[in-house]
Amino acid sequence: MVTGASSGIGRAIAERLGAEGAYVVLSGREQSAMEESAARIVASGGKAEIVVADVRDANAIQGLVNAAVGAVGQLDVFVNNAGVSFLSPILASDVESWRLMLETNVLALLVGCQTAVRAMRVTGNRGHIVNISSAAARDPNSGVYGATKHAVNVISNSLRLELLEDPIQVTTIMPGLVATNIGRNVDVAVLEGLVLMSGLEAEVRAGERLPDEVLERAQAALHDIMIKADDVADAVMYALSRPPSVHVAEIVVRPNKDFAL
Ligand SMILES: NC(=O)c1ccc[n+]([C@@H]2O[C@H](COP(=O)([O-])OP(=O)(O)OC[C@H]3O[C@@H](n4cnc5c(N)ncnc54)[C@H](OP(=O)(O)O)[C@@H]3O)[C@@H](O)[C@H]2O)c1
Structure with missing residues (x-):
């Protein structure tokens, strides 16, 4: 089960899990984007299902978990x-x-953790919660967005201790700057700089997504300050593929150099 699977890091994680043989439930609010991902997963021999949901709705999160459990009988990864x-x-x-930041980045994540653990406890299987935080969680001056990611780290660490007697692990992934559309609400001038770097033509409108090709080309040009969503998916797969006796609690995955917006 992957939330925010319609774009960027979530899409990369969902597609990687699918390629590795998982039955993936993709969730986000934009159905068409997830249909393309689901088709790629199926083409690579995997299985995928889409659930359109807003994670700020706690009932919707229960619906996501129900979909996963209904499909395969248990929830392995959330x-x-x-x-x-x-x-x-x-x-x-x-x-x-x-x-918006507190409800999406913190409250929805809390509900996701609790709902997933309850489902995993019913079936008693080995389970894994992966929380996507940010390198901003390591920066004491990272504003309200950073504060939500500090909260994610505290929640993940606290949950890990609450689960010591369960076969359920909790991993916090802290990415540095990744070439996705998370920055679509930053200054338009910054985004115009990215488009220029990509060498492609694209109109920049505040709050709207840039095409994937623009992000890919900009990342290739700026690889020392910006990693790929696939690099984060690699980190997630590393944590998920350790033996049960190894608990990867935190991973920071970042470009070589920092970039301040
Ligand atoms: N990119 C970076 O530099 C970076 C660095 C550190 C951490 N992160 C973290 O990585 C995670 C993924 O971000 P990204 O970079 O991949 O950005 P992105 O491309 O903008 O993707 C964000 C995803 O979250 C979904 N989403 C947002 N609000 C939602 C809601 N209320 N209900 C359901 N889905 C919602 C979006 O889906 P829809 O809008 O389609 O519904 C989209 O699939 C975030 O937690 C972000 O804080 C990103």
Whole structure:
């Protein structure tokens, strides 16, 4: 089960899990994007199902878990990936952007963890919760977005201790800058710079996604400050493929150099 599977890191994780033979339940709000991913998973010999849901709705998260359990009889992996970012200074931003970040990045992740653990406890299987945090969680001055990711780290570590007697592991992945559309709410001038770097023509509109080809070309040009979504999927697969006696609690996966927006 992967939330935020319609784009970026979640899509890369979902497709990697599918290619490795998992039955993947992809969730996000944009059906068409997930249909393309599901088709790629099926073409690579895997199985996939789409559930359109807004993770801010706790009942919808229960629905996602039910879909996974209904399909294969148990939930093995729940990836809390859906997230949003508004990077304005605190004094220049508004309550709506804070609410969106707190509800998506923190509350939905909490509900996801609790719902997944309850389902895993019913079937008693070995389970794994993967929480997508951020390198911003290591930065004490990373604003409200960073504060939500600090919360993710505290929640993950606390949950790991609550689960010591269960066969359920919790891994926190902290990516540095990744070439995805998470930055679609940053300054348009920054995005125009990315498009220029890609050498492709694309119109930049505040809050809207850039085409995948633009992100891929920009990442290739800026690889020392920006990694690929697939690099994060590699980190997730590493954590999931360890033997049960090894618990990978945290992974920081970042480009060689830092880039400050
Ligand atoms: N890119 C980076 O540099 C970076 C670095 C560190 C951490 N991260 C974290 O990585 C995670 C994935 O971000 P990304 O970079 O892949 O960005 P992205 O391309 O913008 O993808 C975000 C995903 O979250 C989903 N989402 C957002 N709000 C949702 C909601 N209310 N309900 C359901 N799905 C929702 C989006 O789906 P729809 O909009 O289609 O519904 C989309 O699939 C986030 O938690 C982010 O904080 C990213």
